[in-house]
Amino acid sequence: MNKEGMQMALEEAVWQGYGRGDGSVGIRNKVLVVYTVECAHFVAEQIVRQSGDSETELIGFSGCTDNQYAVRLLLALVRHPNVGAVLAVGLGCEYTQPQRLAEAAQQSGRPARWFFIQDMGGTAASIAHGVDCVRWLRAQLQDTPRIPMRLRDLVVGAECGGSDYTSGLAGNVAVGRFYDVLTAQGGTAVFEEIVEAVGLRGLLAERAANEQARQEITRTYDKAMAYCQSVRQYSISPGNFMGGLSTIEEKSMGAVVKSGTAPIQGVIKVGQRPSHGGLWLLDTTPDPHWMQFGITNPNDNEGLMALAAAGCHVTILVTGRGNVVGSAVAPVIKVTGNSRTFHRLQDDMDFDAGPVLTGAETPAALGLRLADTVLAVAGGRPTRAEVLGHREYCIPYKYQDKTAGAIPRCEQER
Amino acid sequence: MELAETAFVIDRRDNVATALSALTPGKVRLTGEPTQPEATVIQEIPDGHKLALRDIAAGEDIIKYGVVIGRATQNIPAGSWVHLHCMCSLVDERSSHLDVETGVPQDTVYE
Incomplete structure (x- = not known):
């Protein structure tokens, strides 16, 4: 099929999503089991395992002391379009409240249950009760309305992890070209990793859709730079240098390529969703708090979780060296620009962007081929990570303001 | 003649190209957006690393993706x-304290 033909096919592609009570439409119909402290982790995990339901998934927060950022993340995930029903499991003496999570899910039109392990009479009774809850919740989802979806209804997130030189030359090029197609159709694209946009302040600001977006982008950039300078560390590792990247600026441009060329509508913070279609920057960097920043992104799954919390139906992980992870809530499509990685890890990789390096495929054709893969996954085809049972999650302690591009308090007072 | 070894040029403004395999001295094919079909490599270049497309003077910008990714700290001859x-x-500031082969930091003391 020629390029115009493929573009037409993408516009006309329709699949059946899952309608929620709050009006959102998901691409999967999941029961989400959530634990509210590490002490409830084992019981919740056993409930998921013993329910024997492949679309029942586990997430949770390990801390006993609660954290506003983590609670915001949990709330965004229990109300995610791919989630149809929720079971919240607590121990009984932690700060984070499973009842409030279940209520939030119910208020968004999702059947939900919750309980404390201490009230239920311990491990065995809690697992048995939890499995009953999951079966009841699954039964409630039998009649989930099927709603037609198109490319313009999709929210897609992307990040890179385990990068090598091919990520900036091929893997992220595929995502960038796909994002241009997606946003041109009215769909929503989210990219993150502002700490990997070093040296690109002007380039990102020029792409702002309006003055407010420009301010959000520049302030978010300035915060990320202040963060990197204060910890004297940039988002680049010995492996990156060994692989041929010489500077954080070089790695950054390779990372920002995945945003494509569309105007940037604005910046969202973790737990917030884009207010309309187009391209958005997700800020996952901690905000300064009590004269310090706290912990930054601990691993790739934390980034994928933040993208899911932005309402992304599906996420794309660009990985030159080859990460194998998946994610709870939103399926992960793994793209590599390194054809050797694609063949070495072929059970784990969904998409080989390598042919663009040899000239065997044009960047435009590459983007359309990725669009095709995304549409297939949205329509129900399991990703490699879903087939293998990868359902990782990561909900850390962090401090973040709700306002994007917030002016630090010390500067407001000046 | 089809050259086996290839380097990739992302933007026509770039003064460096990326090796798609380990390169040995001699001619290499350029793909992507090159301004010339081939370049001459004058020293071994590891897979994924960069080669200079022209002479770059100390203090000049290094350009890849059409943007500045760093600065030359010495004169860099074409093909190196x-x-x-x-x-x-x-x-x-740390990047100039890293081992050139492994990227391992040299500014951390293990004692």
């Missing part, structure tokens, strides 16, 4: 390897 030994970041 461009990495930590001859260029530095404009922001990251």
Whole structure:
């Protein structure tokens, strides 16, 4: 099929999503089991395992002391379009409240249950009760309305992890070209990793859709730079240098390529969703708090979780060296620009962007081929990570303001 | 003649190209957006690393993706390897303290 033909096919592609009570439409119909402290982790995990339901998934927060950022993340995930029903499991003496999570899910039109392990009479009774809850919740989802979806209804997130030189030359090029197609159709694209946009302040600001977006982008950039300078560390590792990247600026441009060329509508913070279609920057960097920043992104799954919390139906992980992870809530499509990685890890990789390096495929054709893969996954085809049972999650302690591009308090007072 | 060894040029403004395999001295094919079909490599360049497409003077910008990715810390002849030994970041002070082969930091003391 020629390029115009493929573009037409993408516009006309329709699949059946899952309608929620709050009006959102998901691409999967999941029961989400959530634990509210590490002490409830084992019981919740056993409930998921013993329910024997492949679309029942586990997430949770390990801390006993609660954290506003983590609670915001949990709330965004229990109300995610791919989630149809929720079971919240607590121990009984932690700060984070499973009842409030279940209520939030119910208020968004999702059947939900919750309980404390201490009230239920311990491990065995809690697992048995939890499995009953999951079966009841699954039964409630039998009649989930099927709603037609198109490319313009999709929210897609992307990040890179385990990068090598091919990520900036091929893997992220595929995502960038796909994002241009997606946003041109009215769909929503989210990219993150502002700490990997070093040296690109002007380039990102020029792409702002309006003055407010420009301010959000520049302030978010300035915060990320202040963060990197204060910890004297940039988002680049010995492996990156060994692989041929010489500077954080070089790695950054390779990372920002995945945003494509569309105007940037604005910046969202973790737990917030884009207010309309187009391209958005997700800020996952901690905000300064009590004269310090706290912990930054601990691993790739934390980034994928933040993208899911932005309402992304599906996420794309660009990985030159080859990460194998998946994610709870939103399926992960793994793209590599390194054809050797694609063949070495072929059970784990969904998409080989390598042919663009040899000239065997044009960047435009590459983007359309990725669009095709995304549409297939949205329509129900399991990703490699879903087939293998990868359902990782990561909900850390962090401090973040709700306002994007917030002016630090010390500067407001000046 | 089809050259086996290839380097990739991302933007026509770039003064470096990326090796798609380990390169040995001699002619290499350029793909992507090159301004010339081939280049002459004058030293071994590891897979994924950069080669200079023209002579770059000390203090000049290193350009890839059409943007500045660092600055030359010495004169870099066309066809030679461009990495930590001859260029530095404009922001990251640590990058000039890393081992040129392994990227391992040399500014951390193990004692």
